[in-house]
Amino acid sequence: MITLKKGDKAPSFSGKNQNDELIGSEMLAGKKYILYFYPKDSTPGCTAEACDLRDNYNFWMKRGYTIIGVSTDSVASHKKFIEKNSLPFDLISDSDKVIVNAFGVWDKKKMAGREYYGILRTTFIVNENGIIDEVFTKVDTKNHTEQIIKVLE
Numbered sequence: 001m002i003t004l005k006k007g008d009k010a011p012s013f014s015g016k017n018q019n020d021e022l023i024g025s026e027m028l029a030g031k032k033y034i035l036y037f038y039p040k041d042s043t044p045g046c047t048a049e050a051c052d053l054r055d056n057y058n059f060w061m062k063r064g065y066t067i068i069g070v071s072t073d074s075v076a077s078h079k080k081f082i083e084k085n086s087l088p089f090d091l092i093s094d095s096d097k098v099i100v101n102a103f104g105v106w107d108k109k110k111m112a113g114r115e116y117y118g119i120l121r122t123t124f125i126v127n128e129n130g131i132i133d134e135v136f137t138k139v140d141t142k143n144h145t146e147q148i149i150k151v152l153e
Contacts, residue, residue, distance in 0.1 A: 002104040002122060006134055010035070010126045011102040015070070015092035018078040023068070023090055025130070033066040034148070036123040036139075037105045041073045041081035041091075045121070049141040050087055056145035057088050070094050071119060125152065 004010070014024025036053070038046040053060070053067055060067055067089040073081070078091040092099065100106040105122045108115055123136040125148065133152070140147045 001107050002120060002135065002137060004104055004124070004132060004135060006132055008132050010124060010130050010132050011099075013092075013099045013102060015094050015099055016075050017090040017092055018075060018082050020075050023092065028066060028126075029130070030128050031066055032064050032128055033068060033126050034060065034123060035068050035070065035103075035126060036144075037070045037100060037103065037119050038121055039119045040071060041077045042084070045141045046071070047081075047085060049121075049139060049144050050081070051085055052142060052144045053089070054085065054087050059145065068092060070099055072097060072100065123148070 010025065012025045014022055014026065017023050036049065038049055040046055050069060057067065069089065069091040071091070072095050073093060074095060075093045078093055081087070082091060094100050097106055100119055103124065105120045106117060107120050109118045120137065121139045123139060123144070124132055125134040127133050136147065
């Protein structure tokens with residue numbers, strides 16, 4: 001269950017990206033970032049969300065934001081997903097579920113009458129001081145950038 005909210009300090013985190021390099025909150029100190037959690041590489045909604053952020057990447061860079069995606073998929077899966085969709089940002093593999101649990105986005109889900117645990121699609125906007133400026137729990141995957149802009153401006 002997501003308990004983090006606007007005004008909270010973002011949890012520290014680190015994990016391996018698609019190139020098997022360790023990245024995390026320590027390297028983002030003093031920077032603004034968009035940390036988005038998504039269920040699975042190469043699925044329709046997750047691809048739409050990643051591609052919307054990709055298509056607006058320069059917009060975010062000009063405003064000083066770094067974009068990082070997180071899922072429980074493997075480093076190899078992330079690498080394929082990035083190559084297939086020309087994603088210009090890092091994806092962290094959280095197969096041990098440390099980051100998703102720290103941010104409270106690993107929880108019970110229901111689909112087709114079946115209950116299971118998985119990632120609740122969520123985006124955190126974090127400022128230069130490591131404080132959460134906004135939390136999106138109802139993500140419009142095809143128009144996520146527009147959704148974020150409406151709240152931040």
